[in-house]
Amino acid sequence: MTLRVADEGSTVALHAYYVSNRAHLQPWEPARSSGFFEIDAVASRLRSMATQTATGNALHLLLFEHESGELLGDCNFTNVVRGPFQACHAGFSIAMDAEGKGLMREALTAAIPYVFKIMGLHRIMANYRPENIRSGLLLARLGFEKEGVARSYLQINGSWADHVLTSLINPDDLD
Template identity: 55%
Template sequence: MILLSTSRLILSPPLRSEAGELLDYYVRNRVHLKPWEPTKTDDFFTAIAMEKRIHDMTCKMEAQQSLHLILRDRATKTIIGECGFTHIMRGPFQACHLGFSLDHASEGKGLMHEGLRCAIDFVFSRLGLHRIMANYRPENRRSHALLQRLGFEQEGRAASYLMIDGEWRDHVLSSLINPVERRQEERPGA
């Protein structure tokens, strides 16, 4: 089992036994996450739905199509966020999409930056991916600042990209290239 850690966080794939804790995370952040995520019906906020979600994530991880991690506060062991590297594509692309969310009470402390740095290092070094793509709504200043701080570069803007909170929303498209591979590409004679 994958277990990553930082000075303040423990990152691990969600287990079925953690469905209640993950559900609690989503319930307490329902309003906070609503403007940034696809609409979730009331059915999403049930133990059965969360167990199914964890089962689906586990199946996709076993098929090497994604990596899902929950972020726990090292001191309190509370789930404070999650991140997912989804739609892993192999072959000549070697890329994935990154999504993440953080508990409203944990914002502004650098925790997501700390967790994503650790997870991104794992994705590049252990999964061998070349590119991580992350897209965000232009008004989401926190995500913009976080991704910029992590080294993501803006690649464009997509009109009506995703149905978020009941409406088609524009998104900024960004990506991060594996820094080891980027350095190799930039070497003379490479």
């Protein structure tokens, strides 16, 4: 697997990923209108992601299969807050056919040190729906600690959904 910073050059690949994994990702994401899946909308989001990454306000990464070049997923570190907080939110998704192969763990294991060392953040927060067992297990294996449950936290797939709140602290900041 190869991690690449999201940019407009990946429009066709990301469009194909969204279309082929639409039903697979639907239970875990906000409701998406048909316009979300249009290629021009994908290109526009990728331009925005590239700008956010370039300015240090986020890190948007795409996961590609090394040999075929197929886009297998994404991982993002967004909502960067500086000052005394120095934190962000992590989010990720992976293609249905790529689940259970350790690829997201590989991607996040590579990306997290960058967020801590290069971006200089202190805390990464990652939240997941309680029924998303795979995400919960992945975050636990990566060292994220459960901090609680937020009731009716995000509107996912058209309904308000509870989320388990987790975080990972920069190990260099621990005494």
